[in-house]
Each structure stands twice: as C-alpha cells, then as structure tokens.
Amino acid sequence: MARIWVESYGCSASFADAEMISGLIVNGGHTLASSAKDSDLNLIVTCSVKDATANKMVNRIKKLKTKPLVVAGCLAKAEPRTVERFSSNASLLGPNSIGKTLQIIDSTLLGRKQVELSDTDVTKIGLPKVRLNPIVGIVEIASGCMSECTFCQTKIAKGDLKSFRIGDxxxxxxxxxxxGCKEVWLTSTDNGCYGLDIGTTLPELVNKVSEIPKEFMIRVGMMNPMYMPRIKDQLLASFESEKVFKFLHVPVQSGSDNVLADMKRGHTAATFRDVVKKFRSTFPEFTISTDIIVGFPTESEEDFAKTLHLLEETTPDVVNLSRYSQRPGTPAAGMDQIDVSEVKRRSKVVFELINKIALDNNKKWLGWEGSVLFDEQTADQIRGRNFAYKSVFVDENVQIGQRKNVKITKATAHGLYGSLTS
Structure with a gap:
C-alpha cells in the first residue's frame, strides 16, 4: 500500500478523470496523500490547451519528479517528448487509458517506467471516484470531438468522438x-456533438437526466457553436426543466468569419449571435459564457474590431479570454505569428471591455431575491449559484450543499453579493 498524491488541471473533464483515477487508487488498496511532501508517488493530470498552461505543467513536473511520478492527461498524450525532456523517468498515462492506473502506479513504484497512451479505456461511466467537491458530480458523457480546429491540441490528445450511452x-x-451530490455537470470535450456517433442528441440526454425523480441541478457543459443549429430548438425545450441551470458555455473564439474559417471552427459569428438571441429571448435571465482568442496568426485589425463588435452586441456574461499561443502539432503553429506586444495590446482591450459588460450584466440582478445553492468552497468563502448559474456570495455562515434564499444587494464584474432572507 502506497500514499499517492493526485493533482489536476484544466477543464471539467480533466477533473473528472482525476476523480476516477483517485477512485481506482483507493479501490486498489492505496491511500491518497494529503500533500506531495507526504507521498510515495505523485500523479499529475495535465492540461495542454495553452502555452501558459503547458509551462505551468512543466514547472509542476519539475517539482513533483523528486518522487516516482506519473504524468497523466492531455500533455502526456499530445506532447510525450516534452514530458520526457523534463522528467525522463516519469510514467505516462493518456486521457483514454485510465483503466491502466493501478498497473502504471505499481510499475512506477518499482522503478519501472511505463507508458500507456493508447485509447484502450474510452468509456468512463461507472468507474469508482473520489470527488473533489462532495456535492458536485462531474459526469463525462463522451470522449474526443469531431472538430479539426487549427489552434487546438485536444483532438491530438483525446481523438475522435465516442459518446456514452444515455442509459449508462x-x-x-x-x-x-x-x-449526496446536489449538482451534476454533464461534461465532455464538446457536448454539442454528443450522440452523433450513436444516433442520439444532447437534448435527448438532458431530458432523460431531468426525468430522474430526485432533487438536484444540472449544468450542461461546453458546446461548440457549429452544432447548435441542429439541436437548438430541442435544447431550448430541454432547458424548460427547473432542474437545468439557465446557463450555456458556447465558445465563439472570434467575431471575424475570416478568422473563424482559418481556425476551422465550422461556424460563423452569426451562428453564435443567433444562439444568444434565441436563448435570451426564451429565458430573459440567462447566463451566456464564451471563449475569445486574440492574436490568431491571421487576425487583422479589422478582424479584431469585429470581435469587439460581437462582444458589444451579444454582451456575454462570462468571457474566457486567451492570447493565441502556438501549440506543437497544430496547423496554426506553422503560420506567421503576430508580434507578442500587439497580442498583449489586443488582450488588454478585450479584457477591459468584458469586465465592463460583466459589471453591467450583474447590476441587472440588484434587488433580485431567490434560491441559491451553495456549491463551492473558494479560497476565502463559499460560493453559491442561482438558477442562472450566477456566482453569489453572502457574509453569513453557510455550508456546502445548503440551499438558501438570498437578496442581492451588490454587484461586481465577478459576482453577486447579498444577504440571507431565510
């Protein structure tokens, strides 16, 4: 029996993998260490979506390699040579190989490096898990995707779409x-294409999950705009359920159709604009989250202006802003790159705009009163979510998993603040 330290980074699917890896470790007779200092072996579930993230992974690998080390997740699969350059003895575990967790840990503890990167264990339903958050259940509904985005390593890391069956x-x-989970996240690399390979759709899945006769909330995870026209009307009907958070994460990436074509995104700015309009007209209090990349190699000043215009027009509540970075193995990495200082300038302009939009959107909630599910321990307090998945904070003492009535008295760009009314 060994003490294993597990840490994870990246998207919700990556955290779901970490929970399942931890579950396999415990079921295999090992224990989870409370820190890397107390461990016999360290295991890191990595992300490689951006340069900054990959650099952070490298720094963590350097620090964790003082013990036997297993590097799992996207960086291990997409850039094994990068991992080996900084830790030649580390074992490697791919995102779709986590069924080999115990084998690879046992080998690594014995001083034998093992590499398991093939897609041998794609289905991740029903595996044991140790939750990072006791009241949030992260359920992967598929692995891989159908996109060919020129800037992204995800396809390299996770492969083609493999949807899991609705019944499972x-x-x-x-x-x-x-x-004991009060909230369930339906997550995957791209929820929008869920079911295309097995003859079903995301709305069908959401409907079936909503029919479970128990009390819980559902957060529908990220879906790319290109698949939205096909399922939009049915998904609108699915969101009528009181169990479904009125929240969508639809990453547009750019407001320029030329840039979107160069990115091979498969959608236009109008696709995103239409989604926002339809959902907000059906549900006036609805949270839209999106992603923006500035500084893609072919982004002109005119293209950048179109992105600013799209943000001003659609006013998304949450924008995950990234500066474009070259990722090894992607087509865009071979293009002529925009000067770093110009990318920083554009990033600053977008950053200021999205903070203004977020503040304006959040001010609309002043005076609102309603039910809030407190679902997350942040660095210094507990965060709650209302029906539109808005972040809510209160000064009173609350416990994770509690549902309380709150009246909003203050709004910032980062959340809503209020007081308990019951």
Missing part, C-alpha cells in the same frame, strides 16, 4: 445524487 449516463447521474 442516467444511471451514473442517479448514483451521484444518491451519494
């Missing part, structure tokens, strides 16, 4: 709720 997902969600 429903059973998994039911099990999560039975274990």
């Amino acid at each position: 997902i429903v059973r998994q969600v039911s099990s999560e709720v039975d274990d």
Whole structure:
C-alpha cells in the first residue's frame, strides 16, 4: 500500500478523470496523500490547451519528479517528448487509458517506467471516484470531438468522438445524487456533438437526466457553436426543466468569419449571435459564457474590431479570454505569428471591455431575491449559484450543499453579493 498524491488541471473533464483515477487508487488498496511532501508517488493530470498552461505543467513536473511520478492527461498524450525532456523517468498515462492506473502506479513504484497512451479505456461511466467537491458530480458523457480546429491540441490528445450511452449516463447521474451530490455537470470535450456517433442528441440526454425523480441541478457543459443549429430548438425545450441551470458555455473564439474559417471552427459569428438571441429571448435571465482568442496568426485589425463588435452586441456574461499561443502539432503553429506586444495590446482591450459588460450584466440582478445553492468552497468563502448559474456570495455562515434564499444587494464584474432572507 502506497500514499499517492493526485493533482489536476484544466477543464471539467480533466477533473473528472482525476476523480476516477483517485477512485481506482483507493479501490486498489492505496491511500491518497494529503500533500506531495507526504507521498510515495505523485500523479499529475495535465492540461495542454495553452502555452501558459503547458509551462505551468512543466514547472509542476519539475517539482513533483523528486518522487516516482506519473504524468497523466492531455500533455502526456499530445506532447510525450516534452514530458520526457523534463522528467525522463516519469510514467505516462493518456486521457483514454485510465483503466491502466493501478498497473502504471505499481510499475512506477518499482522503478519501472511505463507508458500507456493508447485509447484502450474510452468509456468512463461507472468507474469508482473520489470527488473533489462532495456535492458536485462531474459526469463525462463522451470522449474526443469531431472538430479539426487549427489552434487546438485536444483532438491530438483525446481523438475522435465516442459518446456514452444515455442509459449508462442516467444511471451514473442517479448514483451521484444518491451519494449526496446536489449538482451534476454533464461534461465532455464538446457536448454539442454528443450522440452523433450513436444516433442520439444532447437534448435527448438532458431530458432523460431531468426525468430522474430526485432533487438536484444540472449544468450542461461546453458546446461548440457549429452544432447548435441542429439541436437548438430541442435544447431550448430541454432547458424548460427547473432542474437545468439557465446557463450555456458556447465558445465563439472570434467575431471575424475570416478568422473563424482559418481556425476551422465550422461556424460563423452569426451562428453564435443567433444562439444568444434565441436563448435570451426564451429565458430573459440567462447566463451566456464564451471563449475569445486574440492574436490568431491571421487576425487583422479589422478582424479584431469585429470581435469587439460581437462582444458589444451579444454582451456575454462570462468571457474566457486567451492570447493565441502556438501549440506543437497544430496547423496554426506553422503560420506567421503576430508580434507578442500587439497580442498583449489586443488582450488588454478585450479584457477591459468584458469586465465592463460583466459589471453591467450583474447590476441587472440588484434587488433580485431567490434560491441559491451553495456549491463551492473558494479560497476565502463559499460560493453559491442561482438558477442562472450566477456566482453569489453572502457574509453569513453557510455550508456546502445548503440551499438558501438570498437578496442581492451588490454587484461586481465577478459576482453577486447579498444577504440571507431565510
């Protein structure tokens, strides 16, 4: 029996993998260490979506390699040579190989490096898990994607779409709720294309999960705009359920159709604009989250202006802003790059705009009163979410998993603040 330290980075699917890896470790007779200092072996579930993230992974690998080390996740699969350059003895575990967790840990503890990067264990439903958050169940509904984005390593790391069956997902969600989860995240690389390979759709899945006769909330995870026209009307109907947070994460990336074509995104700015309009007209209090990349190699000043215009027009509540960075193995990495100082300038302009939009949007919630589910421990307090998945904070003492009535008295660009009314 060994003490294993597990840490994870990246998207919700990556955290779901970490939970399942931890579950396999415990079921295999090992224990989870409380820190890397107390461990016999360190395991890091990595992300490689951006340069800054990859650099952080490298720094963590350098620090963790003083013990036997397993590097799992996207960086291990997409850039194994990068991992080996900084830790030649580390074992490697791919995102779709986590069924080999115990084998690779046992080998690594014995001083034998093992590499398991092939897609041998794609289905991740029903695996044991140790949750990072006791009241949030992260349920992966698919692995891989159908996109060919020129800037992204995800396809390299996770491969083609493999959707999991609705019945298996429903059973998994039911099990999560039975274990005390008040909130369930339906997550994957791209929820929008869920089911295309097995003859079903995301709305069908959301409907079936909503029908589970238990009390919990559903957060529908990220979906790319290119798949939205096909499922939009049915998804609008699915969101009528009181169990579904009125929240969508639809990454547009750019407001320029020329840049989107060069990115091979498969959608136009109008696709995103239409999604926002339809959901907000059906649900006036609805949270839109999106992603923006500034400084893509072919982004002209005119293209950049179109992105600013799209943000001003659609006023998304949350914008995940990234400066474009070259990722090894991607087509865009071979293009002529925009000067770093110009990318920083554009990033600053967008940053200031999205903070203004977020503040304006949040001010609309002043005076609102309603139910809030407190679902996350942040660095210094507990965060809650209302029906539109807005971040809510209160000064009173609350516990994770509690649902309380709150009246909003203050708004910032980063959240809503209020007081308990019951």
